[in-house]
Amino acid sequence: MTETAPTLPELIDMQIRTTGPMSVATYMGLCLTHPSKGYYKNADPLGAKGDFVTAPEISQMFGELVGFFFVNLWQQMGQPKEFTLLELGPGRGTLMADMLRVACRAEGFRDALDLRLFETNPTLIAEQNARLAAYDPKWIDAFDKVGDGPLLVVANEFFDALPIRQFVRAADGWHERVVGLTEGKRAFGMSPTPFPADAMPAALANAVPDSILEVALAGAEVVNRLADTISTQGGAILAIDYGYERTQTGETLQGVRRHAYADVLEAPGDTDLSAHVDFEALGNVARIQGLNVQPLLGQGEFLNRLGISDRAATLSAANPGSSADIAAAKARLTAPDQMGTLFKVFCAASPGLYPPAFTE
Known part of the structure; x- marks a missing residue:
């Protein structure tokens, strides 16, 4: 009789029983990218049948304007005969397809393109x-x-899916949050040993008890590697995600399953896990490079400065029967009460590049 292979929840529980509680980052990594059972290994998470809808799936306008953004940078660099355009977590390829439909209209862009x-x-x-x-x-x-x-x-929407570590402020300092049994x-707990106070951001020295700090070392390492290459070869990084401008306390780790919030510990491998991005931390890494x-x-x-209103008007004029849908998509992408803020x-x-939308 053939034994049934253990499920991801069973594998996680066995690891905890064998080696003790694991960090939140380790748990997230197993849930999302386990080689055979992780969330991003087995499912198409996008669209109505998935767990979430991303901006490129809402309207072609999003990708078209991002395509213009990169054409502008390529032209500022003197239209190099060879360059790499790299997308991190390309989903179904919708964003890149919309980008390149616009970008490749620029003479020389397609011939110079190395798409990764x-x-x-x-x-x-x-x-x-x-x-x-x-x-x-x-x-x-x-x-x-x-x-x-x-x-x-x-x-x-790439950096929000990278593993984070969580730290909880206790009376004797910051303790790493862990997942145990x-x-x-599965339940959250805390490591018994506090981290040295000088290892935590100075701005959080007076954080109140039970405050939670999220640290995205994986995201910082991605930016560090890319920025290291760009520092010698030239280029730019454009990242669009939900997050915050300044490093701060607060728990943002969340689970989503079938377009509804879900317990992050309940169904490992079947639930999308994400956390808000600390853009200040990413910026600090890029500046060092x-x-x-x-x-x-x-x-x-960003989209308004790039001309989404004009693009929506052009699309509506060409497709009058779809004008209401185009207006609704524009609102969803830009309105403050939807995705806009x-x-x-x-x-x-x-240095020397002036990214459009950021330099009016």
Whole structure:
């Protein structure tokens, strides 16, 4: 009789029983990217049948304006004959397809393009290939696998899905939050040993008891590697995500399953886990590598400055029967009570570049 392979929840529980409680970062990593059972390995999480809808899936206008953004930067760099355009977590390839439909209208852009996609989900890779095959994409699994020319990076809702560590303020200092088992069920706890006070941000020295600090070391390492390349080869990073401008306390770790909030500990591997992005921390890493970090913009302001109103008017004139849908999509992307202020736009670029929308 063939034994049934353990499920991801069973594997996590066994690891806790064997080696003790695990950090929140380890738990997130297993839930999202376990080699065979992780959330991003087995499912197509996007759209009505998935767990969430991203901006590129809402309207082509989003990708078209981002495409214009990168064409502008490429032209500012003197239209190099070779450059890499890298997308982190490309989803179904919708964003990149919309970007390149616009960008490749610029003379020389297509011939110079080396398209790289950072993706591990086989289902999504197949969809990306179906949409982007004409551009000869290459899939990579490490951030040093880019060419020698300038590097332009786009990341939409990528950094929020990277593992975070959590720390809780107690009377004797900051303790790392861990995931353990209580009466056989997964539960949060705290490491008994406090972290040295000088290891935590000075601005949080007077944080009140029970405050939670989230630290995204994985996100910082991604930016560090990309910024290191850009510092010598030129280029820019554009990241669009929900997050906050300044390092602060507060728990933002959340689970989403079938378009509804879910307990982050309940169904490992079947629930999307994410946390708000600390853009100040990412900016600090980029600055150390010599990049200029632009003031953070809300997604609505970013798209408005790039001309989404004009683009919506043009689309409506060409498709009068869809004008109501186009207006609704524009509102969803830009309105303050929808995605307009919740989502932020981060840009770090080589000195001498003036990213559009950030430099009016």
